[in-house]
Amino acid sequence: MSKRTTGLAVEAEGLTRSFGETRALAGMDLSVPAGTVYGLLGPNGAGKTTAVRVLATLLRPDGGRARVFGHDVVAEADKVRARVSLTGQYASIDEDLTGVENLILLGRLLGLRKPAARQRADQLLAAFGLTDAGGRQVKKYSGGMRRRIDIAASILNTPDLLFLDEPTTGLDPRSRNQVWEIVRAVVAHGTTVLLTTQYLDEADQLAGRIAVVDHGRVIAEGTPGELKSSVGSGTVHLRLRDAGQRPEAEKVVRAALGVPVQLEPDPVALTARVGGEGSDLAASEQAARALADLARAGIVVDDFSLGQPSLDEVFLALTDHPAVPDDERDEQLEAAR
Amino acid sequence: MSDTATTTGRAPSVYVPSAEALATVLAPGERPPRPSALSASLTFGWRALLKIKHVPEQLFDVTAFPIIMVLMFTYLFGGALADSPRDYLQFFLPGIMVTSVVMITMYTGVGLNTDIEKGVFDRFRTLPVWRPSALVGMIFGDLLRYVLAAVVILGVGLVLGFRPDGGLIGVAAGIGLLVVFSFAFSWVWTFFGLILRSEKSVMGVSMMVLFPLTFLSNVFVEPSTMPGWLQAFVKVNPITHLVAAVRSAMAGSTDPSNTMWLLLWSAGFVVVFGTLTMYRYNRR
Ligand SMILES: Nc1ncnc2c1ncn2[C@@H]1O[C@H](COP(=O)(O)OP(=O)(O)OP(=O)(O)O)[C@@H](O)[C@H]1O
Ligand SMILES: [Mg+2]
Numbered sequence: 001m002s003k004r005t006t007g008l009a010v011e012a013e014g015l016t017r018s019f020g021e022t023r024a025l026a027g028m029d030l031s032v033p034a035g036t037v038y039g040l041l042g043p044n045g046a047g048k049t050t051a052v053r054v055l056a057t058l059l060r061p062d063g064g065r066a067r068v069f070g071h072d073v074v075a076e077a078d079k080v081r082a083r084v085s086l087t088g089q090y091a092s093i094d095e096d097l098t099g100v101e102n103l104i105l106l107g108r109l110l111g112l113r114k115p116a117a118r119q120r121a122d123q124l125l126a127a128f129g130l131t132d133a134g135g136r137q138v139k140k141y142s143g144g145m146r147r148r149i150d151i152a153a154s155i156l157n158t159p160d161l162l163f164l165d166e167p168t169t170g171l172d173p174r175s176r177n178q179v180w181e182i183v184r185a186v187v188a189h190g191t192t193v194l195l196t197t198q199y200l201d202e203a204d205q206l207a208g209r210i211a212v213v214d215h216g217r218v219i220a221e222g223t224p225g226e227l228k229s230s231v232g233s234g235t236v237h238l239r240l241r242d243a244g245q246r247p248e249a250e251k252v253v254r255a256a257l258g259v260p261v262q263l264e265p266d267p268v269a270l271t272a273r274v275g276g277e278g279s280d281l282a283a284s285e286q287a288a289r290a291l292a293d294l295a296r297a298g299i300v301v302d303d304f305s306l307g308q309p310s311l312d313e314v315f316l317a318l319t320d321h322p323a324v325p326d327d328e329r330d331e332q333l334e335a336a337r
Numbered sequence: 338m339s340d341t342a343t344t345t346g347r348a349p350s351v352y353v354p355s356a357e358a359l360a361t362v363l364a365p366g367e368r369p370p371r372p373s374a375l376s377a378s379l380t381f382g383w384r385a386l387l388k389i390k391h392v393p394e395q396l397f398d399v400t401a402f403p404i405i406m407v408l409m410f411t412y413l414f415g416g417a418l419a420d421s422p423r424d425y426l427q428f429f430l431p432g433i434m435v436t437s438v439v440m441i442t443m444y445t446g447v448g449l450n451t452d453i454e455k456g457v458f459d460r461f462r463t464l465p466v467w468r469p470s471a472l473v474g475m476i477f478g479d480l481l482r483y484v485l486a487a488v489v490i491l492g493v494g495l496v497l498g499f500r501p502d503g504g505l506i507g508v509a510a511g512i513g514l515l516v517v518f519s520f521a522f523s524w525v526w527t528f529f530g531l532i533l534r535s536e537k538s539v540m541g542v543s544m545m546v547l548f549p550l551t552f553l554s555n556v557f558v559e560p561s562t563m564p565g566w567l568q569a570f571v572k573v574n575p576i577t578h579l580v581a582a583v584r585s586a587m588a589g590s591t592d593p594s595n596t597m598w599l600l601l602w603s604a605g606f607v608v609v610f611g612t613l614t615m616y617r618y619n620r621r
Contacts, residue, residue: 043531081463084463097388109466110465111368112369178352186359
């Protein structure tokens, strides 16, 4: 038990990997403490999947090195494989087979005898709410059920390290919550989880530490609290009734919050980051003050919200470019010219 | 079809992860010993059988195609090349059986290529099992299709008047040789299935290899009727050795020289293309 939850689960130094001209990993360093959930946060094309595939022994790095529980992912791949499992971004189970068949297949491959594999499959289906669906082909499952059977398959042998590549992308809020609950249970039982996500709130909800990834590199690392306070813990979104009042509203809000205010493409909308490092007031207090000042200035606010910064805002703050993939950004630049 | 399909008539039951239920499956149990190479391969073979069970349409290729081949060539060439289609059939059936089955081996590559596209191989490749087992198992499943195709062709042949002198044992021996060769030859396609980008290109390459290989052989006519340069190719073509060996087995005799060549070719395919395949498989 202690070996599973102490020390470092993953140590990577200077990992590089290119696909033709694309540098998917450009010198990535990671250290993931065992027994925790670690989040890799980044936009499309940041290199998250590539990093996970290298660490899961599916892909050889061009340069750098990585160890999982002290075993080199290239030289001692088999030792690594004995301790990890992977739920890929796209289904990593056989969609033509039924849920039960998939689990029995994997159980047998992990060395269980047929009756034990069958029993394990039934247990897992029950725990993941898939007993009724067990006899159906996986291709007929809903998105949420698919994710669950995929994760069930990954914990068949209670791995020491579980890779979850974007486990909730494309799921509805309920299915997303179910996956989160499962992840929490998994880590509570001593399995280290390395999960990738595009959502700051997901990383925030689950991860003990987060690495923000961009262009194949870690550009910021820390606890969710540390990251957020470096960015500002919240964002105020305002929509005015009258677009004509926006310039004045901007002045009032800037004065109230002491931070720059961003004018959105929508002519009645403004946003501002609050709760940053420089402020000793809580984000909600700052927001309340801004609202009061606006009311006093006679500016009518139709819609107001205080939320966490989005991934895009984190990116803006960390890199001064928004979190859009290269090709889209190129198109935008093109359009701007 | 959806989450609620199984609960029609009742209120859709929503899955709520329960800490206790998850605790029972998450308690780290004893790790069972790693399965042997054979056991892992057979388990992957079982997967191939399950896929046939769930997607039986894939058997169409191994049944309809051979039937069409036999009928077409028997009546197309039978009258011209022998006194009657029935006479030609005695010579031709073992050859067309070999042609059909060898052509079907290309689906191994096509199947592997689509499988890998879908991502399930990512999981297989992170399992601590004997590395080639996923591919060996897949080919085990394909062997069943080869046997099935051979039996279908034999059936059609018997109906049309094929009467092998070797009897049941001779026919079984012939099919056995064919299956051994096909197993070995399948490794050519696993390699192409891994290196080529799409299913279509795998098909394209397969056709380019298979047509000359099967037609420039002794399948349709005796090589003695061909020009010298062509005879030279036909003579070294593994399909020629295979057809000769299968023909004599089915006719109730043995052909040690061709059988030996055939086994040498088979071993060569496994060693060369098996190695290349595993090299690619490990390095994707
Ligand atoms: N097999 C491949 N062949 C060619 N290019 C690839 C391959 N895999 C990844 N790439 C490229 O490498 C870069 C990083 O991709 P990667 O899949 O690691 O990003 P990601 O962070 O997982 O993105 P997403 O959120 O879209 O899943 C991208 O530009 C991608 O196009
Ligand atoms: Mg990805």
